[in-house]
Amino acid sequence: MRTIAVVGASLAGVRAAQELRAQGYAGRLVVVGAEAHQPYDRPPLSKDVLLGKATRAEIALLDDGEVARLSAEMWLGVRAERLVPPAGALVLSTGSELPVDGVVIATGGVARRLPGARGIRGVHVLRTLDDALALRADLLAGATRVAVVGGGFVGAEVASSCHALGVPVTVIEALPVPLSRVLGERIGAVCADLHTDHGVDLRCGVSVAGLVSVPDGAGGRRVTAVELSDGGRVDADVVVVGVGMRPATEWLAGSGIAVDDGVLCDAGCVTRLPNVVAAGDVARYQADATGRRVRHEHWSNAAATPATAVRNLLAGRTVARHAADGYVWSEQYGVRIQFAGQVDPTGEVRFVDGAPADRRFVATYHRDGAVVGVLAFDSPRLFTKLRRQLAAIHAR
Amino acid sequence: MIEACRLVDLPPGESVRVSAHVPIAVFNVDGALYAIDDTCTHQDASLADGWLEGCFVECPLHAASFDLRTGMPTCLPAKRPVNVYPVHVYDGVVYVDTPPTEGVA
Numbered sequence: 001m002r003t004i005a006v007v008g009a010s011l012a013g014v015r016a017a018q019e020l021r022a023q024g025y026a027g028r029l030v031v032v033g034a035e036a037h038q039p040y041d042r043p044p045l046s047k048d049v050l051l052g053k054a055t056r057a058e059i060a061l062l063d064d065g066e067v068a069r070l071s072a073e074m075w076l077g078v079r080a081e082r083l084v085p086p087a088g089a090l091v092l093s094t095g096s097e098l099p100v101d102g103v104v105i106a107t108g109g110v111a112r113r114l115p116g117a118r119g120i121r122g123v124h125v126l127r128t129l130d131d132a133l134a135l136r137a138d139l140l141a142g143a144t145r146v147a148v149v150g151g152g153f154v155g156a157e158v159a160s161s162c163h164a165l166g167v168p169v170t171v172i173e174a175l176p177v178p179l180s181r182v183l184g185e186r187i188g189a190v191c192a193d194l195h196t197d198h199g200v201d202l203r204c205g206v207s208v209a210g211l212v213s214v215p216d217g218a219g220g221r222r223v224t225a226v227e228l229s230d231g232g233r234v235d236a237d238v239v240v241v242g243v244g245m246r247p248a249t250e251w252l253a254g255s256g257i258a259v260d261d262g263v264l265c266d267a268g269c270v271t272r273l274p275n276v277v278a279a280g281d282v283a284r285y286q287a288d289a290t291g292r293r294v295r296h297e298h299w300s301n302a303a304a305t306p307a308t309a310v311r312n313l314l315a316g317r318t319v320a321r322h323a324a325d326g327y328v329w330s331e332q333y334g335v336r337i338q339f340a341g342q343v344d345p346t347g348e349v350r351f352v353d354g355a356p357a358d359r360r361f362v363a364t365y366h367r368d369g370a371v372v373g374v375l376a377f378d379s380p381r382l383f384t385k386l387r388r389q390l391a392a393i394h395a396r
Numbered sequence: 397m398i399e400a401c402r403l404v405d406l407p408p409g410e411s412v413r414v415s416a417h418v419p420i421a422v423f424n425v426d427g428a429l430y431a432i433d434d435t436c437t438h439q440d441a442s443l444a445d446g447w448l449e450g451c452f453v454e455c456p457l458h459a460a461s462f463d464l465r466t467g468m469p470t471c472l473p474a475k476r477p478v479n480v481y482p483v484h485v486y487d488g489v490v491y492v493d494t495p496p497t498e499g500v501a
Contacts, residue, residue, distance in 0.1 A: 015472075018472075041473075044439075063475075066475075299458075300458075300459075303458075303472070303473070329457060336457075338456075338457075380441070380442065380445040380446075380456035380457070381445040381456065383456065384445065384446065384447050384454075384456045385447075388447060
């Protein structure tokens, strides 16, 4: 291959570029990134960036020396608008067309927004560095109450950061128990307690019926409250919408690449076209022999999938499969939460060390008597040991 | 030189965290003792809580790995070395020599 384009310049895209060089690709390498910023790490956005504790340099994925060593052309602030079948060229937002022999799709996702929120000041999402800086500016400009819509990891971390900044917070969660789909009801309930421990107002089992806004005096509108599905109302001058993302795949329409809630891939992250692979949040790959496809929006997935995707791209066929261990972590109210494996919603949860009431414990998830997942609050050592054991079981 | 722990409290495969000018992690790898900065150079995590595999420790948070002998990171996401410190044992007590020996490139 003479030219490979990596579309997307976040963690998966950067790792793909690094893997291409590490695995011996010496041809032309172009990294196309829609954001104008140098590539950065996203997990700190809802934590240290919001708190003003991390600088841009500290969250950079590549320093100048690393960019130079990659000998990649970094086309930042450029959007891929179309992939011309059968993966012969990329059409870019600059109007130019880049002939390519191979493509790594690493476009990640776009934050979901609330209907009717467009153009209303004070309403935020949190996916990009610009999102985080805009939210921080709004929080520091005298916010009196923040409403966080969605009690998932991003919502919970934002709530925790707002609390740390001294701004009162209400979390609005549609499920009866936050994070119950990800961590199960038992552990989700402990996560709910973390909010209330710190005086954060948690409203579960309600959704947003609408936003109340007033003229902002500058020809636009500014949010003043969130109306809830149960008739309730939360007064807030800042609203953060953390209701997930959708994979960024619109640009693949007409490319011949199959898309269904992500780029459809085999177990090696290879699409229908052998010279097009996908990695990170956007890739929906075969998880096991049943053909079930999964898509993970985890940092560790974005860090790990590129190695497999690149290996198969350079081989021209699927010679390696990606095995996910489902590792996620979060930090909320000073508590480090770590999880790996799977949750069986009807399976047993055993507390193997510590106690939930102390907010320091380790729990295991079981299915048919076997451990399938492990979770810890502030217990990294035992967690790591159990995570290793779990991985070893699955590797058998 | 600071006192870390008694040798009997640091059996092979184990680690301890010691308070010094910065937190320091001391490891026992099959009888050989190593001391490095405890805080991962990627993001805030304690390497004493990490996974020991031969002369390497893997960070418990993001799986960065460091060579205990040199302090050098062996894989992403860490890029900068941790400092390494000489370790001595006198009368069954483990001591760490501070200030640091710089991580060698």
